[in-house]
Amino acid sequence: MLQNYVSNTTRYQYIQQLGQGQMSQVVLVKDIMKNQLCAMKIILKELLEEPQFALSMKREILIHMNLNHKNVVKLYETFEDDNFLYLVLEYCNQGTLSSQKAMFLENNIFDCFHQMLDGIDYLHNNNIIHRDIQPDNILIDNGVYKICDFGNAIQLNFDKLYISEKQGSIDYAAPEILQNQDYDHKVDIWSLGVVIYELLHQHKPQQEVQVNERLNEDLQILLYAMLTKPFQQRPSCKQVYLCKWFKKMMKQLKLFNKYEHEQLKTKHLNKQIQIKTLQNCCFDLKQAAVSHSNSLTQSDSTTAPMIPNSIQNSTDSLHDSIPIVEFPANPQM
């Protein structure tokens, strides 16, 4: 039967069924024009008469079609005929994270962890909260982890920072969602924390989170932080990138940590500003000292100005501690 649906569209050639969602069929097709395999999600249009589902489909398409990131499944195009709505997606040849048989241990969890974080960080930077991060919604293609299923996602307006709509799978949903409280993008950090916890422990965290004490201490700290119930205290994506375990792992694997880079740049800049401020302050003091000594020795203009040692020492010690800083030529000197 599915073969007939797909043959309605001449561009896509049916190959086989990939899976079945609650409201859709997903099939593998070949895009004849691009000579490329794609996953096609086929939705019976009758189902769109249900307002909640229609809203979720609309959101899914509107949000998903504008996304472009390595760790997010691409939505190539959508079209419809009399009976069906079609979503043509990037095909992921290893199925979902939930279907993986591989064991995840401390030494191989980072690969999947940082890829999912990269995808979530991209969404958050575009004001999108996925709200349903769970193993069924992570697809894998040649070892690349990709977030899919934007049916629960929401794009925040600049004026609306907190929402209270109940969404996502209960098992992975943050406490603030389950308790009908206001929430923000940190709900995705909680869900990612549950996914990683589950991969490492083979069960979901209990009410009182207990991380395996044999795991690396810095990873334990990170998991506890991600699974912190008050979301104000839970880290953002950026804070996860900047935690000790992540920085260490990224360095070890020679991966570029953009937030660490940014942090170092800011630190360096701040030091330069601090030095320049201090320097200017020193120059002012030197000027003051010059004027002061001039006023004391008005009758003897050849006397060298008295510059307090403490000021000289302070500039010397700054030079010692930060050798990279170049002092600008100062006409007052």
Ligand SMILES: Nc1ncnc2c1ncn2[C@@H]1O[C@H](COP(=O)(O)OP(=O)(O)OP(=O)(O)O)[C@@H](O)[C@H]1O
């Ligand atoms: N891009 C893809 N590449 C490969 N397989 C896919 C792809 N998209 C979906 N699948 C397969 O189809 C199954 C169903 O897809 P999906 O969960 O997106 O449907 P759904 O209708 O959104 O489901 P639900 O309503 O339960 O969330 C997935 O579990 C997966 O096995």
